[in-house]
Amino acid sequence: MPQLRKDPIVGRWVVINSDHLKSPKDFFREDHKVYQGQVCPFCPGRESRTPPELDAVRLDENGHWQVRTVPNKFPALVHEERLEKEGMGMLDTISGYGAHEVVIETPDHNKQMADLTPGELALVFRQYQRRLRALANDARLKYIAIFKNFGVSAGATIEHSHSQIIALPMVPKSVLEEIQGAEHYHLTHGRCVFCDILQQEHQDKDRLVSTNNGFVSFCPFAPRYAFETWVMPQAHQANFIDLDEQGINDLAGHFSDIMNRMKRCLSNPSYNFYLHTAPMHYGRPNCYHWHIEIIPKLTRSIGFEWGTGLHIVPTFPHDAARFLRES
Amino acid sequence: MPQLRKDPIVGRWVVINSDHLKSPKDFFREDHKVYQGQVCPFCPGRESRTPPELDAVRLDENGHWQVRTVPNKFPALVHEERLEKEGMGMLDTISGYGAHEVVIETPDHNKQMADLTPGELALVFRQYQRRLRALANDARLKYIAIFKNFGVSAGATIEHSHSQIIALPMVPKSVLEEIQGAEHYHLTHGRCVFCDILQQEHQDKDRLVSTNNGFVSFCPFAPRYAFETWVMPQAHQANFIDLDEQGINDLAGHFSDIMNRMKRCLSNPSYNFYLHTAPMHYGRPNCYHWHIEIIPKLTRSIGFEWGTGLHIVPTFPHDAARFLRES
Numbered sequence: 001m002p003q004l005r006k007d008p009i010v011g012r013w014v015v016i017n018s019d020h021l022k023s024p025k026d027f028f029r030e031d032h033k034v035y036q037g038q039v040c041p042f043c044p045g046r047e048s049r050t051p052p053e054l055d056a057v058r059l060d061e062n063g064h065w066q067v068r069t070v071p072n073k074f075p076a077l078v079h080e081e082r083l084e085k086e087g088m089g090m091l092d093t094i095s096g097y098g099a100h101e102v103v104i105e106t107p108d109h110n111k112q113m114a115d116l117t118p119g120e121l122a123l124v125f126r127q128y129q130r131r132l133r134a135l136a137n138d139a140r141l142k143y144i145a146i147f148k149n150f151g152v153s154a155g156a157t158i159e160h161s162h163s164q165i166i167a168l169p170m171v172p173k174s175v176l177e178e179i180q181g182a183e184h185y186h187l188t189h190g191r192c193v194f195c196d197i198l199q200q201e202h203q204d205k206d207r208l209v210s211t212n213n214g215f216v217s218f219c220p221f222a223p224r225y226a227f228e229t230w231v232m233p234q235a236h237q238a239n240f241i242d243l244d245e246q247g248i249n250d251l252a253g254h255f256s257d258i259m260n261r262m263k264r265c266l267s268n269p270s271y272n273f274y275l276h277t278a279p280m281h282y283g284r285p286n287c288y289h290w291h292i293e294i295i296p297k298l299t300r301s302i303g304f305e306w307g308t309g310l311h312i313v314p315t316f317p318h319d320a321a322r323f324l325r326e327s
Numbered sequence: 328m329p330q331l332r333k334d335p336i337v338g339r340w341v342v343i344n345s346d347h348l349k350s351p352k353d354f355f356r357e358d359h360k361v362y363q364g365q366v367c368p369f370c371p372g373r374e375s376r377t378p379p380e381l382d383a384v385r386l387d388e389n390g391h392w393q394v395r396t397v398p399n400k401f402p403a404l405v406h407e408e409r410l411e412k413e414g415m416g417m418l419d420t421i422s423g424y425g426a427h428e429v430v431i432e433t434p435d436h437n438k439q440m441a442d443l444t445p446g447e448l449a450l451v452f453r454q455y456q457r458r459l460r461a462l463a464n465d466a467r468l469k470y471i472a473i474f475k476n477f478g479v480s481a482g483a484t485i486e487h488s489h490s491q492i493i494a495l496p497m498v499p500k501s502v503l504e505e506i507q508g509a510e511h512y513h514l515t516h517g518r519c520v521f522c523d524i525l526q527q528e529h530q531d532k533d534r535l536v537s538t539n540n541g542f543v544s545f546c547p548f549a550p551r552y553a554f555e556t557w558v559m560p561q562a563h564q565a566n567f568i569d570l571d572e573q574g575i576n577d578l579a580g581h582f583s584d585i586m587n588r589m590k591r592c593l594s595n596p597s598y599n600f601y602l603h604t605a606p607m608h609y610g611r612p613n614c615y616h617w618h619i620e621i622i623p624k625l626t627r628s629i630g631f632e633w634g635t636g637l638h639i640v641p642t643f644p645h646d647a648a649r650f651l652r653e654s
Binding site for chain 2: 001002003004005006008012013015016017019074075076077078088089090091092093094095096143145147149164166168169170172173174175177196197200203204221222224272274275276293295304306307308309310312
């Protein structure tokens with residue numbers, strides 16, 4: 001039977017209808033391979049093919065990098081531009097001020113993120129933190145989005161494992177809605193809505209995928225996509241920047257487990273993930289709780305979803321979580 | 328130079344960056360063909376392969392149909408179910424009450440919507456109105472979404488030209504945001520925001536694609552997708568149901584022109600369109616203005632857009648409109 005479910009944070013309704021499509025094997029999977037020229041610009045030895053390095057992790061004395069951050073060669077927003085606001089009649093514009101960076105996660109062209117060791121993943125997460133701190137020095141930037149596209153149907157255009165950072169002069173819509181929802185919940189309940197969700201997930205148990213000391217992964221009650229999975233710190237924390245060394249290590253171990261469960265369960269799917277963290281200089285850290293949302297790309301969005309904002313999801317989250325737990 | 332632009336109705340920001348991708352020939356186009364079994368269930372003579380007919384247009388004495396509406400064989404929501412609401416701790420559910428119908432737009436398997444004559448298109452739009460009126464009798468239904476997926480990358484699974492109707496027990500998020508934005512604008516300005524947009528489009532001219540007596544098409548100032556095009560009645564009207572015979576004929580002629588411009592300009596792209604009209608029994612018709620949004624499927628959404636709600640668009644709307652005008 002189809003069911004309509006409401007997301008407790010932003011109030012978005014979704015339809016879950018598992019009558020015709022349900023288990024991992026039922027999904028049509030697109031090839032995750034991306035077009036690859038003969039020469040990968042992200043491989044060691046070709047550092048001159050990227051714009052000048054912004055930051056890197058080098059572990060050995062020979063200066064070989066393990067993680068490397070460079071400006072995106074085709075940036076969506078540019079750092080050099082002056083921030084200018086303009087009106088055109090009833091219409092508003094801002095110049096495209098911001099930053100767009102690429103984090104190359106490994107020197108090894110043939111490793112996916114799921115193949116990285118927890119130790120290697122920890123270097124990537126620490127690099128995210130360093131870039132967040134560096135970009136936070138620019139007061140004109142209000143939000144920094146960290147995300148990854150893996151596989152061509154998730155929008156990747158380069159095969160070598162990498163994630164991206166886009167810094168924005170305003171808080172974007174989806175994050176703003178989450179923050180407003182969380183602030184409203186805090187106002188009416190006096191508690192963090194994400195902490196309450198975690199409590200409910202631990203109580204209901206059937207949507208849990210995996211837990212360790214510091215982190216929990218679950219398939220949210222009202223997902224937008226089949227097998228959507230959220231990774232959340234068990235303890236309240238508004239900003240990913242504030243995660244300490246032990247936390248980074250816990251996250252890396254947990255994330256490695258989740259990435260490998262997805263890879264096994266869904267036959268190495270294309271996916272996107274994005275980090276939702278508090279905006280720069282956010283004044284109400286009691287309200288917000290950072291997390292990572294992972295979306296395997298198993299179905300296509302259709303006109304109905306674009307036109308209405310109502311997602312139709314073919315798998316109940318408790319079924320998705322069970323498949324992921326058993327993988 | 329990239330530019331951030333704000334949608335005047337819902338306040339959504341978008342990034343427009345045309346540095347690297349701009350004209351119709353620059354887009355990678357996926358094949359719009361869909362998998363087709365040997366036997367099309369929508370062709371004349373195979374009426375028994377669909378669920379029982381809900382409505383149809385028959386023009387000749389032999390009873391051959393020209394447009395035919397049937398229940399979707401794999402419905403997202405079901406009409407038979409009782410509407411039940413339930414709470415699970417902090418989580419809300421409603422049973423999946425609603426309707427999901429298919430409008431087969433032509434008996435000719437080989438015709439796309441762009442190939443239909445204005446007279447044939449008028450029959451399709453009249454059929455939409457008849458279904459809206461029939462479904463409006465069920466007071467439990469709050470909103471009726473009409474949309475079309477054309478081509479596999481737009482989510483179509485059957486080749487024979489058809490559109491879909493989904494009736495919902497609540498107003499979905501995107502429509503609700505538009506209505507709330509329009510009501511807020513009306514409260515502060517005393518005017519319809521869509522009428523003001525039309526005035527600005529006629530004044531600026533460079534985003535106009537085509538106009539006739541009753542309708543105007545333009546590429547909106549802050550689009551979410553390249554070559555996004557809106558079709559809007561020139562005169563204020565909240566509900567598509569209220570469009571009269573002359574209006575239907577004007578719309579059909581105008582829509583045929585736009586469909587063919589898109590087909591020529593973008594080499595027969597996959598696309599989605601959806602009708603945004605007032606909810607059932609909407610009490611503030613001065614605020615809302617129905618329209619059709621057409622989204623050619625030229626680029627893939629990426630993790631960044633899903634994670635932030637911020638779309639990055641590679642073509643300025645005045646460029647898109649010029650290409651469409653010249654096609």
